[in-house]
Amino acid sequence: xxxxxxxxxxxxxxxxxxxxxxxxxxxxxxxxxxxxxxxxxxxxxxxxxxxxxxxxxxxxxxxxxxxxxxxxxxxxxxxxxxxxxxxxxxxxxxxxxxxxxxxxxxxxxxxxxxxxxxxx
Amino acid sequence: xxxxxxxxxxxxxxxxxxxxxxxxxxxxxxxxxxxxxxxxxxxxxxxxxxxxxxxxxxxxxxxxxxxxxxxxxxxxxxxxxxxxxxxxxxxxxxxxxxxxxxxxxxxxxxxxxxxxxxxx
DNA sequence: CTGAATCCCCCAGGATACTG
DNA sequence: CAGTATCCTGGGGGATTCAG
Numbered sequence: 208x209x210x211x212x213x214x215x216x217x218x219x220x221x222x223x224x225x226x227x228x229x230x231x232x233x234x235x236x237x238x239x240x241x242x243x244x245x246x247x248x249x250x251x252x253x254x255x256x257x258x259x260x261x262x263x264x265x266x267x268x269x270x271x272x273x274x275x276x277x278x279x280x281x282x283x284x285x286x287x288x289x290x291x292x293x294x295x296x297x298x299x300x301x302x303x304x305x306x307x308x309x310x311x312x313x314x315x316x317x318x319x320x321x322x323x324x325x326x327x
Numbered sequence: 328x329x330x331x332x333x334x335x336x337x338x339x340x341x342x343x344x345x346x347x348x349x350x351x352x353x354x355x356x357x358x359x360x361x362x363x364x365x366x367x368x369x370x371x372x373x374x375x376x377x378x379x380x381x382x383x384x385x386x387x388x389x390x391x392x393x394x395x396x397x398x399x400x401x402x403x404x405x406x407x408x409x410x411x412x413x414x415x416x417x418x419x420x421x422x423x424x425x426x427x428x429x430x431x432x433x434x435x436x437x438x439x440x441x442x443x444x445x446x447x
Numbered sequence: 448c449t450g451a452a453t454c455c456c457c458c459a460g461g462a463t464a465c466t467g
Numbered sequence: 468c469a470g471t472a473t474c475c476t477g478g479g480g481g482a483t484t485c486a487g
Contacts, residue, residue, distance in 0.1 A: 220366055220430075228437030229362070229430060235440075236433075237357045239460070242349070255469050269460070271470055281444045292468040293467085302440045310349060312432045313356075317348030320355075320422045324401045359480070375449055389480070391450050412448045413487080 235282055235306060236313075240265055240273045245299065245306060248283065252298040277303075355402055355426060356433075360385055360393045365419065365426060368403065372418040397423075 235241060240262070247253065247261045259270050274297060277283045282303040288294045356362060360382070367373065367381040379390050394417060397403045402423040408414045 220369065224438070225434055228434040228441070231437035231440060232433040233357060237353060259469095264461095266461070266463090267470060268462090268472090272460090281440065281447075287469090290468095293470090295469060300443070302443045305439065306436060309432055309436045312429055313352040314345055314348040316426060316429045317351035318344070319425065320351060320401065321348070323420070323422045327401070384481095386481070386483090387448095387450065388452095388482085392480090407449090410448095413450090415449060 232309065235277075235280060236309070238273070240269055241277065242310070244270070244273055244277065245282065245303060248297060248299045248303065249307060252296050255295050255297070258297065282306075352429065355397075355400060356429070358393070360389055361397065362430070364390070364393055364397065365402065365423060368417060368419045368423065369427065372416050375415050375417070378417065402426075 235245075243262045243265070244258060247258050253261075255267075255270070255274075258274075259265060259267060262270070274283060274285070278285050278297075281300055283297050283299055286296045286298070288296075355365075363382045363385070364378060367378050373381075375387075375390065375394075378394075379385060379387065382390070394403060394405070398405050398417075401420055403417050403419055406416045406418070408416075
């Protein structure tokens with residue numbers, strides 16, 4: 208180890224790019240719509256309108272904005288076809304699909320926490 | 328299974344309280360200060376001022392607000408001593424300590440995602 | 448030392464209308 | 468169909484001051 212005279216798990220937490228990697232994940236997982244969108248696309252490639260129909264209360268502005276953000280972050284891919292009317296398909300990348308296990312860990316923690324609270 | 332004629336992992340995702348548990352976790356993990364606070368307390372019981380000193384740029388208002396929120400959510404416990412001046416200690420609950428593995432999974436995903444992006 | 452009270456700013460997110 | 472352009476609001480978060 209380098210220095211650190213105090214105990215705890217600080218070394219592991221502060222090591223390298225812990226915070227960077229964590230905020231990367233948070234950027235994908237937080238906000239109101241990113242998770243519903245990713246969840247919807249877990250069922251496979253889908254068009255703009257389909258996604259919109261699968262997510263209650265979202266509007267096209269929000270969906271467009273979030274999809275653009277997810278694309279910029281390498282979570283979804285966008286494919287446009289020169290048809291008329293236009294058709295655009297969105298699909299999760301490998302990274303996109305791989306958030307599912309992360310979600311499951313988070314869900315497990317949430318459930319365990321509720322158990323802790325109830326049986327306090 | 329109940330119904331659902333379509334493929335994918337939707338059944339698992341929509342099952343029971345998936346979303347509830349997920350948002351429970353998100354409430355603990357998102358926001359600007361909750362994670363730094365939890366991370367700081369991973370080193371053990373600590374006083375208000377100590378926590379404040381461990382977290383750059385936080386102010387007492389934010390720290391107080393977040394700690395109150397974390398206490399209300401069963402993530403930290405608060406113990407006040409009738410000394411003068413007053414002394415208050417905060418400590419993670421079992422749930423609080425148990426978010427560490429969750430963070431590590433999130434960090435792993437973040438690192439893997441960076442690898443995916445780089446080696447695209 | 449440990450907060451509570453006030454005031455303020457910014458922006459995520461919503462509503463609506465419009466276009467290629 | 469797949470977005471863009473505007474306008475608007477609430478609340479997360481900051482700075483400062485005061486109090487027990």
